Amino acid sequence: MANKLTFDAIVVGGGPAGTSAAITMARAGLQTILIERGRFAGAKNFFGGVLYTHALDAVLPDWQSRGPALERPVTDTGYWLLSPDSVLRFTQKSERFKKVPAESYTALRANFDPWFAQQAVDLGVLVITKTTVTGFLRDEKGRVIGVTTDRPDGDVYAPVVIIAEGVNNLLTQQLGLAKSDLPPRFVALSVKEYLGLPEKEVEARFGLSGPDEGVAIDVFGDATLGLPGTGFIYTDRAGISIGCGLLLEQLVINNLKPYEILARFKNHPIIKPYLEGAERLEYGAHLIPETGYDRMPTLYTDGVMVAGDAAGMVDALHREGTNLAMIAGKIAGETAVEAHKQRNFSAEFLKEYRRRLQDSFVLKDLKQYRRMTDFLDSTPHFMETYVNFANEAAYRYFTAHGMAKRDMEKEIIRLLTRRRSFLGVAVDMIKLLRGMRG
Ligand SMILES: Cc1cc2nc3c(=O)[nH]c(=O)nc-3n(C[C@H](O)[C@H](O)[C@H](O)COP(=O)(O)OP(=O)(O)OC[C@H]3O[C@@H](n4cnc5c(N)ncnc54)[C@H](O)[C@@H]3O)c2cc1C
Known part of the structure; x- marks a missing residue:
């Protein structure tokens, strides 16, 4: 990298959030650089994982014709309640899952992320790998005007920086947008x-x-x-x-x-x-x-926006993270494009990013599940108690033991109250509902 490298926008991180932001800005004509610390985009990333096509449609509408690195369409979803010796399965198979493209696909990040980054390159983004962003360049008023990297001649200038550095949000903390490491x-x-x-x-x-x-x-x-x-x-x-x-x-x-x-x-x-x-x-x-809505970092400051895991945008209940990251990256990219049109990169202008996120499912869902982690934290017995009970109850109820079904129902209620009192069950259910309703 030569000194005084100048771009319209800098993106930190080549995961779903960063690449989506870079693609969005490149498509709108901004000179964009994406800096990734891994040997290649995806080298340091992995997930479960399921990718959602609504997010791909939004970021890269012609993704299907670009040979996407996906594994299998998800045509069968399952929720298994596993006890030490049995399993109670809830699965859904539907004709609707057969539509092409499917609503979700399994993927391996070591394949998907490089493919996604390549689409950004094809659209004109300069992707620099094996380079870690270490800090920020500021003007005389303290506003961010670029980044420093671990390359000796690696300062890069741009009026807007999108941080998509993932869960270890050291840069977000450096700017004071996140207060500390995740508890x-x-x-x-x-x-x-x-x-x-x-x-x-x-x-x-x-x-x-x-x-x-x-x-x-x-x-x-x-x-x-x-x-x-x-x-x-x-x-x-x-x-x-x-x-x-x-x-x-x-x-x-x-x-x-x-x-x-x-x-x-x-x-x-x-x-x-x-x-x-x-x-x-x-x-x-x-x-x-799993910081949730209430503990999210501040999402913007002068010349900077934060997207994806770096901002805690994960809905663990529905195993959704990549789609929140991609949509947030896209909205951050669009806000940067608008900021260029207005020549205004101030926090006052970039707060539009948060406003638009609030209108999207990203912040609506995070807000709805704001108490979910507190629920799990305050009811550590929940899974063991109810999953084991459900398995035992189903076994007894759906097999013949020569016992009248009414007596069996009483026996099943006794099984539950041996594990948890009626009051305890009521409290758990109220907490669960509050966890799910925000
Ligand atoms: C086990 C597991 C299972 C999951 N399953 C699912 C699932 O099934 N479906 C789903 O939607 N989500 C799932 N998620 C969540 C999902 O993976 C994340 O929400 C998503 O990857 C977030 O994308 P991101 O771009 O914000 O961050 P990341 O994907 O973490 O990307 C951040 C990038 O920034 C780079 N970087 C970091 N710091 C710097 C720096 N200073 N300089 C340069 N580069 C830097 C990193 O190398 C990385 O490439 C799962 C996560 C895990 C761990």
């Missing part, structure tokens, strides 16, 4: 393995008729030892993604190692047969921000 109560640690398996074998094990079908299963209960968190199993083209995530604080309190929980999940008698003979091709751990 362990409000961040989950997730571990995942990508296991290789022949395509036909994946299909046979999950009841899929071909590569145009795929499943996404969220697993509650014993996947995380009954602690607040979830497990997941997603089918990729020739492999399976399996993982689990728990709030960091729960790992500390219970002195648990995340990789041991995943190993236990994989060895669960119900889960193990799905994975038999599969070869581990990828293994990793990553944090997920």
Whole structure:
């Protein structure tokens, strides 16, 4: 990089948020540079994971004709309640899931992110990898006018910077927009393995008729030892993604190692047969921000906007993060384009970014689930109590034991109250409703 490199806009981070912002600005004609610290975009990223096409449509309407790096359409969604020895499955298969393109696809970030970044390059974005943004350049009034990098001649100037640095939001903190590192109560640690398996074998094990079908299963209960968190199993083209995530604080309190929980999940008698003979091709751990609406960083300041995980934009309940990141990146990009038209990069102007997010599902959903992490934190027994109870109740109710069904119903109620009093159940349900209604 030569000294005094000047662009219309700088994007920090080549994940879904940053690349979406860069694509949006390039399409509107802004000279845009995207700086990524990894060897390539995606080198440091992984997720479950399911990508949502509504977000791709919004950012890159012709994405289908660009050979997207996706694994399988999700045609079968499942919620499994796993107890130590059984599973209660809720799955949905629908003709609507068969539409092309599907509403969601499984993907591997090591493939998807480089493809997405390449689309930005094709649209004119300069993507610089192996470069870490270390700080900010300011004018005499203290306004951000560019970034410093770890390259000796690596200062880059632009009137607007979009920070999309992910969950470890050190730059956001440097600007004072986030007050501190994420507290362990409000961040989950997730571990995942990508296991290789022949395509036909994946299909046979999950009841899929071909590569145009795929499943996404969220697993509650014993996947995380009954602690607040979830497990997941997603089918990729020739492999399976399996993982689990728990709030960091729960790992500390219970002195648990995340990789041991995943190993236990994989060895669960119900889960193990799905994975038999599969070869581990990828293994990793990553944090997920669960800070929620009330603890989000400030989203803008003079010359700067923050998008995606860096701003805590994750709806963990619906395993949505990439779509929030992409839409926030797009809105930040559009706001930057408007700022250029008005030649106004002040915080006063950029607050339009937050206003537009507020009109979108991004901040509406985060606001609605603002109490969800508090709910999980204050009811650590929830998964174990109710998932195990549901399995036991279903087993008793749907098998014949020579007992009158009315007596069985009383027995099932006793089963519940042995685990939790009526008052305790009522309090848990009220807390759950409050967690879901904001
Ligand atoms: C295990 C797991 C499962 C998940 N499952 C799903 C799912 O199924 N569906 C879903 O929608 N979401 C899922 N998510 C969440 C989703 O992955 C994130 O919300 C999403 O990746 C956020 O995108 P982002 O662009 O904000 O950040 P990231 O994807 O983290 O990208 C940030 C980028 O910035 C770069 N960077 C950081 N600092 C610097 C710097 N100083 N200089 C230059 N570059 C920098 C990083 O290298 C990285 O490439 C999951 C997350 C995890 C961990």
